[in-house]
Amino acid sequence: MQPLEYLKETPSQTAGPYVHIGLTPNTLGNPGIYPEDLGLSPIRDGAKGQLITITGHVQDGAGMIMRDALIESWQADAQGIYPGNDPRGAADPNVTGWARIIADFDSGEWTLSTVKPGRVPFPDGRMMAPHISLWVVARGINLGLQTRIYFEDEDNESCPVLQRIEHRPRVQTLIAKQTAPGQYRFDIVLQGDNETVFFDM
C-alpha cells in the first residue's frame, strides 16, 4: 500500500497565564517593542453598516469570572463579505474583520465595538444568520475554543449552523441579548449550567 503522506497538525498547548506578554504587550504594560498592539479594532472610521458594541465576560465551571482570557473575533462586513481572501469579491476597505479582545485585568469584562456583519452563505448556498466567529484561549484551555456570536434581533431560525444544534435549548447560548439600541451582552460559559456551545468546524 502507498503511504498517505500527510503531515499531522502541530498539537495545541494552552496559551498559559502570560499570553498578554506576546499578544497584547502594550495593553499589559510592556510598551516599547511594538508601536501598538494588533487587532485593537476590526473596523476603521467610515466602515459601512450599523455600529454595535458587544460586552461580556468569560466564566469558568466554578462560576468565577476569568480575568486572564484572550478572545479573537473574525467577521464579515455589513454586506456579508470577508476581508482578504473571500472568493466573492472585495470587502468594505474600512473593515479588517479581525480583533483581539482581552478581559479587563480587574473586572474580567470585555468589549467589542464593530459593525454588525451581513449574512454569509453556508457551503450548500443557504444563508447563515449574521454572526461573529470567536476563538477563546486562556490558562487551562488546552485547545482554543471556537464559538459564534449571533444577535437576538436577527432571523436566526433559518441559519443552517444553528439548525444543526441538536439540543435546542442550547441555541440561546450563542445569541447576544440586546440591552439598548446597538448594545449587546454576550457572556461565555465554559462549563456547567448554560454552557456555551463550542464548535468543531
Next chain:
Amino acid sequence: MNPSHIERGPLFFRDRDWHPAAYTPGYKTSMTRAPFRPLVAMGSTLSEETGPAFGHSMIGALDNNLIMNFTGQPAIGERIIMHGRVLDETGRGVPNVLVEIWQANAGGRYRHKKDSYAAPLDPNFGGCGRTLSGPDGAYEFLTVRPGAYPWPNRVNDWRPMHIHISVFGSGFGQRLITQLYFEGDPLIAKCPIVKTIGNDKAIQALVAPLDMNRAIPMDCLAYKFDIVLRGRRQSFFENRKEGM
C-alpha cells in the same frame, strides 16, 4: 493549480485525538475550564476558511530579535536561533502568515505583573517577538533560551524550558497556539501540561532538535521547529449545490 483556489478550500478535519483533550485533571486549571458538553461538529464554512491577512509593513526591523528588541542593549542568556517553516498538512509552505512568540527570560521569569518568581527580570529582555513567514513558509527568531520555572499546580511542578507560539493560517479555523520544547530537557516527561497530549508522537512533534547546521560559530546555537497547520482540500468536487 491556481494558488488562490487552494487557499479557499475547505479545511481538513481536526484530529482531536492527536490534540490534548479539554479535560485533563493532571493540569488542574483545565478541570473548571473544559466544556463538559460535546462540541458541535460540522465541516468548515466561509467563516472558518477566510481569515485576517497581515502585511510586511507592520513588522519592525527588530521584531524577530528578542535579544535586542526591548532596549537595544543585549539580553542575558544562551543565544539561540529558533527557525523553521510554517506548513500545512499537505506539506505545502504557508507564506505571509503571522508568527508571534513569547517566553520567560534565561532565569525563567516573565515580564508580567502576575509573575512573582524569585528569579530576577532582565532589564534588557521584554520576551516577545513576531515575524511573517516567507514565500516558502520559512520563519526565524533570535532569542535567548528561556529557563525552566516552578508553577502552582502540584507542590513541586516545574515547566520545562519552552517558547509560546501563536500562528495564523489563511483561514481563521487554522488558528493555533502551542509551545516549543527543547531537545533533551528532562522536565518534558514530567510536565502535566505536556502530558495533556495523550500520544507520544504528538508530544515529540513539539520538541525542537538542536540544529548545528544553522548555528553560527562563536555566536549562537540553533533549534529547528516546523509548525504544521490544518490542510485545505484541493478537490474540485465538493458538496456545494451551486457547484464550484
